[in-house]
Structure formats: structure tokens, C-alpha cells
Amino acid sequence: MSTHPFYVVSTPIGNLGDMSFRAIETLQKVDIILCEDTRVTKKLCDHYSITTQRESYHAHTTDNKESSIIRRCHEGISFALVSDAGTPTVSDPGVKLVANLQKEGIEIIPIPGASAVIAALSVSGFIGNDFRFFGFVPHKKGRKSFFESLSNHSSIALFYESSHRIMKTLEYLSEDESFATRTICVAREITKLFEQKKYGTSKEVYTYFKDHPEKVKGEFVVVVDKK
Secondary structure (H helix, E strand, C coil), rough: CCCCEEECEEEEEEEEHHHHHHHHHHHCCCEEEECCCCCCCCHHHHHHCCCCEEEECCCCCCHHHHHHHHHHHHHCCCCCEEEEEEEEEEEEEEHHHHHHHHCCCCCCEEECCCCCHHHHHHHCCCCCCCCEEEECCCCCCCCHHHHHHHCCCCCEEEEEEEEECCHHHHHHHHHHHHHHHCCCEECCCCCCCCEEEEEHHHHHHHHHHHCCCHHCCCCCEEEECCC
């Protein structure tokens, strides 16, 4: 039995209308969809009448489960990997699985789509093709070294932050002299009903959200202009 390609499928980050025709077609034709949260993916599948079997695959998936996926790939079962939103393996589970599939010689095909990082970068207005994505800000341990690395990076820098810690992060940026001359863009709830972009110095943006606590909700992408 031949081995089918393994598909890495991007899904919407908020607006279901951002689902591509190719992504829908792929999720319809594979045997199994690997989901970060099967309940979240069920809503997407129901919206597009996708009836494909779903299995859980997340950050805590065991090595035995990954071995089972690889074995079934060799047996001719086709899989698609999705995360709860956006592009899998980019600050989402799946990197180790993809690496192991590559070692097994299994073809991996990306089905591109929504990415909060690229969406935020595209509306930042910051000039230059050189940028670096730093992922999520560490919760506690590693925050200092994270921001030190960020300040030493001379090109455009992007990172994710949650509503629970965005004020702490903006306060740090506003007080650190390394960021005093760098403009930032905070993109909130990209593609969703309350989407917002706020531009200015780190101090200006921090003051804005401090004065508008009702805006400190949702998911954030922070873009820091180059030095």
C-alpha cells in the first residue's frame, strides 16, 4: 500500500471566511484530521460540512501516539494536521511530528492560509523585508533574556502576547531605553469582530491601553520597528 502525503493545513484565525477552497478540499479528502482541540475543529468542520474523522493531537501527545500516526501513514492512511487557529507548527504543536515524518521519508505538503504574524506585519507600515518572529513571551522564567534578545535585534521584530500579560509587556517596553526610539504596532483580535491596530511609541501605546482597559482583551501580536 502506498504512503500518502501528510498535509499541514492552515485554518482561519478568527474569520471563518478566510478558509481556503484548497484547505476545505484537503480536509474533506483525507482519512483523519489531527486536531489541537477536536471541539474547536468540529465547529470549523460543521461550518463547511466536513465529515472526516477527527483525532486529538496536541502539545502533550505521547510518543506512542506519534509512532501510531507514522505507522498508519506507512499503511496508506492519509492525515491532515490542523491547529485551533492559523498555521500549525508555528508556535503550535506539530514540529516534532513533522520532523519525524521527514525522517521516515513521508512527503509533507503545506496548505497555506491565515497567519497572525504575517497579517500583523502586512499592516504595520514598517519598511523592510528583514524581520524575526520571537513567538510567545515567556510567562515568568526567561522574560528578561527574551526582551534582551529583542532589543539586540536590529530588524523588525514580532511576538505574540496574551490579554493577561499584554499590559506588563507594554509597560516594560515603555520603560526600557532600548525601545524608547522604536515605533511599535499592537494588532489585536486580527480578522475578528473587534479587530484593532494601535501605532506609536511604546510609551504612547502603553498609555492608550492603560486609559482604555476595555480594549485589553483578546489575542495580541506586537510588531516592533527596526532600530
